[in-house]
Amino acid sequence: MPGAAIARPSKLEYAVLLALAARTRADCLGRRVGAVVIREDRVLSTGYNGTPIGMPNCSEGGCHRCASRDTGPYPVGGAYDLCVCVHAEQNAILAAARFGQSTLGGTLTTTLRPCFGCCKEALQAGIVAVRYLDEWEPAAGEQDPGLAVQYASLRARFAVFEAVTVDRTRLLAFLAAGAAPAAAG
Ligand SMILES: [Zn+2]
Ligand SMILES: [Zn+2]
Numbered sequence: 001m002p003g004a005a006i007a008r009p010s011k012l013e014y015a016v017l018l019a020l021a022a023r024t025r026a027d028c029l030g031r032r033v034g035a036v037v038i039r040e041d042r043v044l045s046t047g048y049n050g051t052p053i054g055m056p057n058c059s060e061g062g063c064h065r066c067a068s069r070d071t072g073p074y075p076v077g078g079a080y081d082l083c084v085c086v087h088a089e090q091n092a093i094l095a096a097a098r099f100g101q102s103t104l105g106g107t108l109t110t111t112l113r114p115c116f117g118c119c120k121e122a123l124q125a126g127i128v129a130v131r132y133l134d135e136w137e138p139a140a141g142e143q144d145p146g147l148a149v150q151y152a153s154l155r156a157r158f159a160v161f162e163a164v165t166v167d168r169t170r171l172l173a174f175l176a177a178g179a180a181p182a183a184a185g
Contacts, residue, residue, distance in 0.1 A: 009174050011041065015109035016133060016166050017174065022046040022088065023111050028058040029066040031136070033088035035110035037096055037103055037127070044101045047091025051084055058085050089118040093125045103127055112136050113163065116147060119154040129160035 009017060015036055023034025026048040037044045049058075056062035065074055065083040074082065086094070089110050096103050104126035108114070113132045114122060122130060155161045 007174075007177070009171070012109075012131070012164060013166055013171060013174070015107070015131070016111075016164070017171055018043060018046060019088075019109050019111050019133070020171070022048045022092075024048075026050060026088065028085050029063070029069060030058075030085070031112060033110060033112045035088040035092040035108060037092045037106045037108055039101075039103065039106040044103060044106060045092045045095035045099070047086075047088045047093070047095055049085055049088045049091065052086055055084065087115065087118050088112075089114050090121055093121060093127070097125075107131070107160075109164075116151045116154070119151065123154060123157050128158060130155075130158050131160065131162055131164045133164060133166070135163060 015038055018036040019034040021034065022036060023032055026032035026034060027050040030049070033049045034046070035048070036046045051058050051062040058066045061067050063084045065072065065079055066085060068074065089108055092108065092110075093103055096106075106125075106127050107129040108122050108127045109131045111133045113134065113136045114130060115136075119130075
């Protein structure tokens with residue numbers, strides 16, 4: 001049919017697809033996360049979580065905190081100063097810096113709600129909007145009340161900081177359909 005629109009993802013779905021694609025490369029014994037920074041509808045960078053360049057992977061014992069996540073004394077969502085893994089959001093922002101792309105005014109789309117540290121860094125990098133797929137909560141009783149207040153005040157500084165819902169079956173269909181030519185009319 002001439003003029004028939006080709007079904008394609010929305011801009012939000014596209015960002016989520018990119019974040020999910022980045023997540024496939026994550027190497028961390030904790031939650032695997034992917035992120036993308038977009039500015040003016042253009043992709044600046046992607047990131048996933050794992051140890052810094054040149055260091056053994058988290059899955060190879062490269063991170064002491066992650067390696068002792070089931071046995072160690074470190075609380076969920078805490079002791080990040082002991083964790084050598086770079087978060088997906090940090091990696092996306094740092095990749096932009098590494099290659100000289102300004103993140104000012106950019107949007108961060110990530111597969112998991114950014115932690116306290118990533119919120120600080122995203123804010124300071126000029127990110128104005130944060131959208132994430134999955135919620136994350138510290139284990140009950142393990143969050144310092146002062147930290148919770150600071151975390152909330154950080155999140156409030158973004159013009160947008162929201163969980164998004166996408167139809168994952170629809171996203172998979174877009175990936176599958178991309179291999180086939182558009183239906184001829
Ligand atoms: Zn790790
Ligand atoms: Zn983080």
